Amino acid sequence: MNFDKITDRRGTHSSKWDKMEALYGLSPQNGLAMWTADSDYETAPCVIEAVTAAAEHGVFGYSWQHPEYLQAVQWWMKTRHSWDIETDWVLTSQGLGNAIALCLDVWSQPGDGAVIFSPVYHEFAHKVNKAGRTVTECPLARDGDTYNLDLDDAQSRLNGTEKLLLWCSPQNPSGRVWTAEELRAVADFAKRNGLILISDEIHHDLVYPGSTFVPMDVAAPDARAWTVTLTAPSKTFNIAGQRTGNMIIPDPDLRTAMRHRQNTLDYDPSALGVAMITAAYSPEGAEWADAQIAHLDGNRKLFDETVNALPGLKSLPLQSTYLAWVDFSGTGMSRAEFIRRLREDAKIATSPGDGFGTGGEFMERFNLATQRSRVEDACRRLTAAFSDLQ
Numbered sequence: 001m002n003f004d005k006i007t008d009r010r011g012t013h014s015s016k017w018d019k020m021e022a023l024y025g026l027s028p029q030n031g032l033a034m035w036t037a038d039s040d041y042e043t044a045p046c047v048i049e050a051v052t053a054a055a056e057h058g059v060f061g062y063s064w065q066h067p068e069y070l071q072a073v074q075w076w077m078k079t080r081h082s083w084d085i086e087t088d089w090v091l092t093s094q095g096l097g098n099a100i101a102l103c104l105d106v107w108s109q110p111g112d113g114a115v116i117f118s119p120v121y122h123e124f125a126h127k128v129n130k131a132g133r134t135v136t137e138c139p140l141a142r143d144g145d146t147y148n149l150d151l152d153d154a155q156s157r158l159n160g161t162e163k164l165l166l167w168c169s170p171q172n173p174s175g176r177v178w179t180a181e182e183l184r185a186v187a188d189f190a191k192r193n194g195l196i197l198i199s200d201e202i203h204h205d206l207v208y209p210g211s212t213f214v215p216m217d218v219a220a221p222d223a224r225a226w227t228v229t230l231t232a233p234s235k236t237f238n239i240a241g242q243r244t245g246n247m248i249i250p251d252p253d254l255r256t257a258m259r260h261r262q263n264t265l266d267y268d269p270s271a272l273g274v275a276m277i278t279a280a281y282s283p284e285g286a287e288w289a290d291a292q293i294a295h296l297d298g299n300r301k302l303f304d305e306t307v308n309a310l311p312g313l314k315s316l317p318l319q320s321t322y323l324a325w326v327d328f329s330g331t332g333m334s335r336a337e338f339i340r341r342l343r344e345d346a347k348i349a350t351s352p353g354d355g356f357g358t359g360g361e362f363m364e365r366f367n368l369a370t371q372r373s374r375v376e377d378a379c380r381r382l383t384a385a386f387s388d389l390q
Contacts, residue, residue, distance in 0.1 A: 001045075001288060001291045001292075002041075003041045003291070003292065003295040003371065003372075004041075004295075004371045004372050004373065005041065005042070005371070006371055006373070007040060007041060007042055009040060010028045010029075015036050015038075016033045016035065016036040016038055016040075016367075017033045019036075020033050020035070020349045023035075023349070024343055024349040025343065026343065026347055026348075026349050030347055031347045031348070031349055032346075032347060032348045032349065032374065032377060032378055032381065033349050033367075034348055034349060034350050034366045034367045034368075034370070034378060035349045035350055035351045035365070035367060036351075036367065037172075037235060037321075037322075037323060037351075037367060037369075038234075038235075038238050038240055038367075038369070039238040039322070039369035039370065040369065040370040040371060040374070041238075041369075041370070041371060043237045043238050043239060043280075044237055044279075044280060044284065044285050044288035044289075045284070045288070046279045046280065046282055046284040046285055046288070047237055047239065047276050047279050047280050047285070049279065050275045050276055050278070050279035051272065051275070051276060053275075054271075054272055054275055060271070060272070063268075063271035063274070066269070066271075066274045066278070067087070068278050069274045069277060069278045070087035070088075070090050071087060072277065072278045072280075072281035072282065073085075073087070073090050073231075073246055073248075073277070073281060074086075074087050074090075075281060075282075076281035076286075077215070077231075077248075079286070080205065080286065081204060081213065081215050081218070082218065083215045083217060083218050085217075085248055085250070086250070088255075089248050089249055089250050089255065090246050090247070090248055091246070091247045091248075091249060091255065091258055091259060091262065092244060092245065092246060092247070092269040092274070093230075093244075093245045093246070093247055093267075094243040094244065094245070094267070094269075095232065095234065095240060095243040095244065095245045096200060096202050096230050096231075096232050096234070096245045097123060097127065098243070098245070099230045099245050099247050100123070100124070100127045100166065100198065100200070100230070101127050101130075101131060102247075102258065102261060102262070103164065103196070103198045103228060103247075103258075104127060104128065104131040104133055104164065105131065105261060106257050106258055106261045107163055107164055107196045107257070108131075108133055108163040108164055109163075110131070110132035110133065111132065111133065111134065111161065112133050112134070112161055112162070112163045112164075113133065113134045113135070113136045113158075113159065113161040113162035113163065114128045114133050114134070114135060114136065114162065114163070114164045114165070114166055115136045115138060115154070115158070115162050115164070115165040115166065115193075115195060116128070116135060116136070116137055116138065116165075116166050116357070117138050117139070117140050117149070117154070117167070117168075118137050118138070118139050118140065118356060118357030118358045118359055118360070119139075119140070119147075119173060119174070119353070119356035119357050119358065119359040119360040119363065120166075120168050120171070120172065120173075120356060120357060121168055121172045121173070121200070121356070122351075122355040122356050122357075124166045124168070124200075125137075125357065128166070134161065136157055136158060136159065136161075136162050137157070137357055137358060138150075138153065138154035138157050139153070139357075139358040139359055140359065141153070142359060145314075145316045145317055146176065147171065147174050147176050147359075149182055149185060149186070151185060151186075151189050154189065155189070155193075158193060162193065162195055163194075163195065163196065164195055164196045164197075164198055165186070165189070165190045165193075165195040165196070165197050165198065166198050166200065167186060167197060167198065167199045167200065167216070168200050169183065169199055169200070169201050169204075169213075169216060170201075170203045170204065170206070170207065170213060170319065170320035170321055171320075172203060172321055172323060173321075173323055173325045173351070173353075173356055173360070173363070173365045174316060174325050175316070175317075175318035175319050175320050175321045175323060175324075175325065176319060176320075177207060177211040177212070177213055177319040177320050178214070179214070180214045180218075180219040183214060183216050183219035183220055184219055184220045186216075186220075187216065187219070187220035187222075187223035187226075187227065188220075188223075190223070190226055190227075191223065191226060195226065196226055196227075196228065196254075197216070197223065197226055197227045197228070198228050198230065199215075199216040199217075199227060199228070199229045199230065200230045201213075201215060201216070201229055201230060201231050202230065202231065202232050202234065202235050202245075203235055203320055203321045204231065204320075205233075205235070205236040205289055206235060206236065206293065206296070206320050206321050206322055207293075207319065207320040208293065208296075208297055208300070208318060208319060208320060209297070210319075211319040211320060213320065215229060216229055217229055217248070217250065224250040224251050225251050225253075225254075226251075226254075227250075227251070228247060228248070228249050228254060228258075229247075229248040229249075230245060230246070230247055230248075231245065231246045231248060232244070232245035232246060233276075233277050233280045233281065235321075235322075236280070236289055236292075237276075237280045237285065237288075237289075238369075239273070239276050239277070239280070242270060242272065242273035242276055242277075243270065243273065244269055244270055244273030244274065244276075244277060295372075296322050296368060296369065298372065299322070299368040299369075299370070299372060299375045300318050300322075300324065300368055302372070302375055302376070302379065303315060303324055303366070303368055303375055303378070303379065304317070304318075304324070306379035306382065306383060307324075307326060307379075307382060310382065310383065310386045310389060311330070311331075311386075311389040312328070312329075312330035312331035312332065312333075312386075312389050313326060313327070313328060313330065313331065313382075313386065313389075314326065314327040314330060315327075315366075322367060322368045322369035323351075323365050323366070323367055323368070324365065324366040324367075324368055325353075325363055325365055326350075326363060326364050326365075326366060327362060327363055328362050328363070328364065329362035331386070331389060335354070335361060335362060338362075338364075339352075339364075341385045341386060342364065342385065345381075345384070345385035346378075346381035346382055346384070346385040347381065348366075348378060348381055348382070350364040350365060350366050350367075351364065351365035351366075351367075352364065353365060366378070
């Protein structure tokens, strides 16, 4: 499990590296890609072995039923998250972006509203807008380094058009792990307002020592009639390119509605994606995931130590994810100025904080799922770019 081995992703149609110049003006030859949320090291050996076995078999025809896949998902949720699910609750999607789009399609109409709590994963708003729905933005309350719910404020922002609540747990971009009490409060908020609660839990495996992730369905089992949970191994095992995720839907009426929509779209999962996930959700995959957390923990500590030593910069402490959320407001700089330093001086591509909605205007998100040497390089670049601060 060598997370520090350099794998050159340039020229491989990698969104993270090969799209960087078009978006940020940074050549992959001297720029450092720390934006898109995928990792730079090889995935787990058990996943690679599954792909190799499929290639050696040499036949890639139609496939039919995958009980081992469903059992692997069931095993993973039980052993990793103390969540008992039934295999027939699991529907696959073409990744979680597709799952969110499907949920908007099934449970809302054009012009309807969808609630999001910002700052939050930018694709929530993008998916809502692309579907012809409207965003009802409810800002989280920031208390020092922590984001908290303000459901009274959220209630005041609803206009009656809302049909869904898109929830992010663990929270992206802040890395916040929600408590069971907070999750129940969100579930109750959804019920009071007649909202289908879509809980995106894609980062649930990337939790650091000292924090415990609780699935929405474990925290609020009474909310099953209006809750859909989205999971995927794509962040944990860096297999997002296989476009395979899970929609876990305990309620039979919700499940029937989603299954009907998928049938009308003639959707079936990728056989190769299913094979990779089945291999990942195994004892061997669990061992690799634990080793990855140890590596990421070292990366975040190094990064935080460096950034927090720079006057005016603050890297908020992560409870989960590999995405550092850095506050530049203490520098007194305009957004244009600290972005110029990041792009032109440090030559680092980061995810723009203002794209995450209200609360992200003076923030940037840095992806730490890379080799330690690249984190060290990022630290040197940031120190040089902001060395004049007093």
